[in-house]
Amino acid sequence: MPSSAMPAPRRSPGPQAPAAVTAVGLRKSYGDKTVLDGVDLSIPAGTVFALLGPNGAGKTTVVKILSTLIKPDGGQARVAGHDIAAAPDGVRAAIGVTGQFSAVDGLITGEENMRLMADLHHLSRQEGRRVTAELLERFDLAEAAGKPASTYSGGMRRRLDIAMTLVGNPRIIFLDEPTTGLDPRSRHAMWQVVRELVAGGVTVLLTTQYLEEADELADRIAVLHGGRIVADGTADELKRLIPGGYVRLRFSDAAAHRSAAAVLADAVRDDEALALRIPNDGSQRELRAILDRLDAAGIEADELTVHTPDLDDVFFALTGGSTPPNQPEEAVR
Template sequence: MHATTTQRIAISTSGLRKSYGDKVVLDGIDLEVAEGTIFALLGPNGAGKTTIVQILSTLIAADSGDGVVGGHDVARDGDAVRRTIGVTGQFSAVDDLLTGLENLNLMADLNHLGRAEGKRRVAELIEQFDLVGAAKKPASTYSGGMRRRLDLAMTLVGSPRVIFLDEPTTGLDPRSRRTMWQIIRKLVGDGVTIFLTTQYLEEADQLADRIAVLDHGRLVAQGTAAELKRRIPGGHIKLQFTDATELDAAAHALAGSSRDDAELTLQVPSDGGVQSLRTLLDRLDSESITVEELSVHTPDLDDVFLALTGQVDNTRSAVR
């Protein structure tokens, strides 16, 4: 990925490597994330997703290679990186013995906010994350969705410009997950950069400006969701006809298509791109073939993930 003239790079890595004994976890990772965007990292369990987050958030050191976050080198200027970022990990950092308000006040103290500024920021986040009614209740009484909202609110106390979300919606019900998506979109709308690892392919598809797929420590693909889907065979344009005569004419004109006489439909292989669609329509027009309905079908991220890694969880469209 390359930033445009209007985008600056918030996160970049070059040749990032990490091993534990003989096991290579990261094997030369090169990536760039533009400011004010959502970047999603997908990969099977053990692919190295969390390791990348840990390196970029200065929790562990890489064996070699470079990482820069918010203009600061993660190896040489860790303090500056930590002042720039927020991290919400796979497991909640919420203290169950404290109330939601006390958890947020603790984070205000840790971020060295003054008394007045801390009180203002905490009140703002309680309102933003719909925790007003629960603020003075112990966090142990919170639902899963409320805990994740509180966890993310705690991450935001210091107003970070770059946020690492390591599988932030794991275990949430669909409604709570979509609430988190709304919060994430609003953060990006305010100019925050999100680096997201997720086990939910739909989540990456819905949220991410760009997606990278990590497998066995290597990035095997990067691009927008649409770009990744177009790389996978199986896309097609489905044509619906009103009579068999038009179906016959189209099948004769469009080599490589497959027909369903009972349904009066024809499937034409396609990458789903605009140019492919335009070419098809021009061909139909030149042959004076009338189509009743047309629909474009492209592979989804399940297909992409399976093709790139050989793994997929068909029960919930999820990867770890």
């Protein structure tokens, strides 16, 4: 279980923030297999929204529908103010998409891949060269820029793929499991890129096989299971949905420890560590109640930590024990 004295700070888009992406009642089936069964989404501009679910849950299908690659069987969606059915060209002009599988052409160099993308975005030759050089440097690919992409490692190809997504300076980016195949250092570097993008006002819809990644990056997280969104909230809100959280108080004085145990009757004592463990959901209200009881008795703890279930626990609880995502979804699903 992770522990922390204070919850990690999260960005707040504010109540007036416009929605960059909305979806109501999205449905999609393949034959007799229902993949999406009425999915609703609302993603505020300038935030990271993570979509979690078991393999085959339909995360990639959501991305493909919102990016106009496939049509839904039912429901409506708007991306950057454009209806995905009525104005697909407007949607495509506003977004960037990095899919599960690399779009890099291995027969040409990294730099040529970037320039090709610049040409597709109708950038001038000078602007295309500038953007290409900037992104290759940003993704630590400048030294390998003149080598065929087929010689790149998996992580390098992934970084090039994402760099190509950014050539058109999209305001909304769909990242479908973007760090799959990256080593931990590269993954953390990618997280920093996402943070920088969002700090600049970009909206990111992220599907990921790493629960830690969603916890680290996302302002809000939705869990997709059985074709429906079964939970939606901040990481801290989701962690409070399931039991298992507690507050741990530690004392340096044995007398204070005994007194606190008497005041907090529901606490589990650890006499050797001079600690108490109190079942708690980590909410501000419940924390204040514990501290008020200690203050009223004139007792002061030396250390207070909040332990909450992690996203692995949340995932198992919400998906009925399904295996957490650990590999890319099938291409169509």
